[in-house]
Amino acid sequence: MGKIERKVVLKKDVKDSILSYCKMKHPSEGILILRGKSKKGTITVDGLVIPPFSYSDQTFAGFPQSFLPFDLSYVGIAHSHPSGSASPSVTDMHNFFGLVAIIVQSPYEKDEDIFAWDSAGNALPIIFE
Template identity: 70%
Template sequence: MFFKNKKFERKVLLDKSVLDSIVTFCKMKHPNEGILILKGKSKNGQIKIDGLAIPPFNFTGPTFAGFPHSFLPFDNSYIGVVHSHPSGSAEPSVTDLNNFFGLVSLIIQSPYDDDSIFAWDSSGNTIPLSINDENETEKN
C-alpha cells in the first residue's frame, strides 16, 4: 500500500500576551541573552504558541543562552524555544541550529518590540509568523 505524504506549509501563531511576556523578559535580561521554552500545540503544520516556561538551570551571557535538557520535566506542550539576540541580528547562528529544540525557534532581536521577532525551522529557514490578539477574536 502506498501512503501519500502530505506536505504541510508551516505557520506560527503567537498569542499577543505571550509576545508581550517575551518582550518584557528580554528587555529585563538585556545586555545578556534571554531564553524561554515555548508551550502550545501543533496541528497540520500550524503551530500555536499560547504559553511560556522558564527552563530550569538556564545560563546566559552577552552572546549565549542555553539550558540542560535533561532537567526538563516531561511535558507534551513544549514546542520550541525563544531567545534574544542583543546584538540586533535575528539570524540563527550555527550554535542555535545545532542546539535546536522542538518544532520552532523564535529569535527576538534588540530593541525587542512586536516587529523584531522571527520564527525559524531546524534548517534555518524562516517560518511565517503572525500575532494572534485574543481581544480581536473575542469581539468577532
C-alpha cells in the same frame, strides 16, 4: 500529497511576555521554552516556561535539557539576540529544541523584532493574535 507549509501563531500575551523578558535580560541573552500545540503545520504558542538552571551571557543562552520535566506541550524555544541580528547562528541550529525557534532582536519593542525559524534554518511566518 503536497508538503505542509508551517506557520507560527503567537498569542498577544505570550508575545508581550517574550518582549518584556528579553528587555529584562539585556544585555545578556534571554531564553524561554514555548508551550502550545501543533496541528496541520500550524504551531500555536500559548504559554511560556523559564527553563530550570538556564544560563546566559551576551552571546549565548541555554539550559540543560535533562532537568526538564517531560511535557508534550513544549513546541520550541524563544531567545534574544542582543546584537540586533535575528538570524540563527550555527550554535542556535546545533542546539535546536522542538519545532520552532523564535529569535527576538534588540531593541525588543515591536512585532517586527520577532522572527521564527524551523530546524533547517528556514524562516516561518508569524501570525500575531
